[in-house]
Amino acid sequence: MRRRESSADGLPGGHVEIDPPLATAYIARMAIRDILVIPDKQLRLVSRKVERVDDGIRQLVADMFETMYDAPGIGLAAIQIGEPVRVVTMDLAKKDEEKDPRVFINPEIVWSSEEKSVHEEGCLSIPEYYEEVERPAQVKVRYLDLEGKEHEEEADGLFATCIQHEIDHLNGVLFIDHLSKLKRDRVVKKFTKIARHAAE
Numbered sequence: 001m002r003r004r005e006s007s008a009d010g011l012p013g014g015h016v017e018i019d020p021p022l023a024t025a026y027i028a029r030m031a032i033r034d035i036l037v038i039p040d041k042q043l044r045l046v047s048r049k050v051e052r053v054d055d056g057i058r059q060l061v062a063d064m065f066e067t068m069y070d071a072p073g074i075g076l077a078a079i080q081i082g083e084p085v086r087v088v089t090m091d092l093a094k095k096d097e098e099k100d101p102r103v104f105i106n107p108e109i110v111w112s113s114e115e116k117s118v119h120e121e122g123c124l125s126i127p128e129y130y131e132e133v134e135r136p137a138q139v140k141v142r143y144l145d146l147e148g149k150e151h152e153e154e155a156d157g158l159f160a161t162c163i164q165h166e167i168d169h170l171n172g173v174l175f176i177d178h179l180s181k182l183k184r185d186r187v188v189k190k191f192t193k194i195a196r197h198a199a200e
């Protein structure tokens with residue numbers, strides 16, 4: 001496993017000014033983790049529920065943000081870094097906007113609209129492949145935050161698309177599963193060939 005770590009090690013002593021969003025990097029060692037790519041079978045696992053939001057989960061979330069921002073991506077499910085637990089990170093802020101890191105623990109869709117919408121999707125586990133996917137246009141999502149507090153929130157637009165994509169990951173479902181068999185088989189074949197060559 002590749003770990004690229006960032007920490008306060010090596011900094012001069014005394015008072016150090018740290019931006020609040022960066023402060024967690026100095027509390028916990030954060031690492032950019034390898035992202036699993038298809039046809040890795042782990043991506044088909046159903047992730048288990050988080051029973052307690054503890055320091056282990058907070059460390060995982062820190063690693064997920066490091067990995068997601070480095071990729072770069074707008075979302076990440078823990079299984080994409082090989083951790084089969086129901087944790088999702090997301091940041092839908094645009095390039096010129098302030099960062100907006102969001103964490104969803106044990107997220108579940110408790111309501112979906114009849115109305116559908118079509119968005120182009122990508123996936124960090126299927127690099128450089130983008131296709132349009134139809135999904136419910138609005139959903140209501142229930143989840144826990146990093147303090148273990150429960151929330152319910154309505155999502156539409158890219159938020160609705162992204163949270164559905166990430167919850168699919170927690171259930172071992174990939175966005176290519178929403179495409180025709182022809183398209184799915186074509187992309188799986190391409191990545192299987194790449195994996196075979198890399199293993200040689």
Ligand code: K1U
Nearest residue numbers: 072073074075076121122123124125162165
């Ligand atoms: O879960 C993932 O694999 C991450 C994925 C999330 C996603 C994107 C689009 C629609 C639904 C879900 C990505 O982040 S792919 C990369 C991407 O979309 C992006 C990267 C940098 C800037 C803007 C977008």
Ligand code: ZN
Nearest residue numbers: 122123124125
């Ligand atoms: Zn994905």
